[in-house]
Amino acid sequence: MNRRGFVVAASAALFCRARPAWSGEGRVATVVGTTAVVCKLARAVLPAGVQLVQILPTGFDPERFTPRPGDLPLMASGDLLLRAGAGFDDWAMTLARRVQRADLAASSIDLSKNVPLLEVKGRAVEASDGHAHGAANPHWWLDPVNAKSAVASIAAAILATDPTREGELSSRLDSFNAALDGALLRWSAALAPYANRPVLAYHNSFPYLARRFRLDIAATVEAREGVSPGPARLAEIASIARTRNVRLLLVEQADPGELTPALTRAASLIPVPLPSNGETEGDSYVAMMDALVTRLADAFAKSDEILRQGGDALP
Numbered sequence: 001m002n003r004r005g006f007v008v009a010a011s012a013a014l015f016c017r018a019r020p021a022w023s024g025e026g027r028v029a030t031v032v033g034t035t036a037v038v039c040k041l042a043r044a045v046l047p048a049g050v051q052l053v054q055i056l057p058t059g060f061d062p063e064r065f066t067p068r069p070g071d072l073p074l075m076a077s078g079d080l081l082l083r084a085g086a087g088f089d090d091w092a093m094t095l096a097r098r099v100q101r102a103d104l105a106a107s108s109i110d111l112s113k114n115v116p117l118l119e120v121k122g123r124a125v126e127a128s129d130g131h132a133h134g135a136a137n138p139h140w141w142l143d144p145v146n147a148k149s150a151v152a153s154i155a156a157a158i159l160a161t162d163p164t165r166e167g168e169l170s171s172r173l174d175s176f177n178a179a180l181d182g183a184l185l186r187w188s189a190a191l192a193p194y195a196n197r198p199v200l201a202y203h204n205s206f207p208y209l210a211r212r213f214r215l216d217i218a219a220t221v222e223a224r225e226g227v228s229p230g231p232a233r234l235a236e237i238a239s240i241a242r243t244r245n246v247r248l249l250l251v252e253q254a255d256p257g258e259l260t261p262a263l264t265r266a267a268s269l270i271p272v273p274l275p276s277n278g279e280t281e282g283d284s285y286v287a288m289m290d291a292l293v294t295r296l297a298d299a300f301a302k303s304d305e306i307l308r309q310g311g312d313a314l315p
């Protein structure tokens, strides 16, 4: 166990208070969400008066996150745990058990369960260490249609604890779905001119986005998730960029930034930081995707303008 793990384990004892397991009876007062995106989805339908606690601070990389002692009371305070699943936030299950909330882990809602996962490699979908993709790609929320399924799962979970909330949950779910349907038309129109245009991605975060909006991910810079590319990989990526005339490099805001300048210089790429893990102001999933799509469409337009002027793609 590393030092941080030891500190977390030792601190867990402070929060191991006896708490009756939630059995589906009684209202949920506090919902714990693992990531910023999970919490944005939850806020779309959470009834008035239900508290929402976010474990992973916005801007932290969920796939490199190790829980801290300060996360223990946050987890211990919950009645219902929401997680992205597919190996993305397995640390939440460990954290729940550390605060002796096996009930919370057992009743947690895995929002990936009702979405069609991509890159499924086997029966299990959990990553072994949480620092690489498991048997499926976990970035499912970047397809807005999957977000609808996830929000419906959250509403169903709350409804199961409190049937008196059915009207409120149903109304909020309808509002979210209507807003998302309208936004999806807007996003599809914004990205339609760039369908099948090859782009590069630093991390393998964007297959769901690419499938929904017909983007062509020519290659990912990381040959394996979480492993920084060496010189040979960078040369290979630069070669792909030149051969396929790729202009844009999609990066997550949590990606390590030190390699981006060398890579963009070698292949004349424009880096496009996207708020793919919810790094936007406010509580809204639709606003997050608005920002992401706008940034991407603007980058395509900018690269086209640079080409029209006969210049280098570098900003």
Ligand SMILES: [Zn+2]
Pocket: 063, 133, 138, 139, 203, 204, 205, 225
């Ligand atoms: Zn990932």
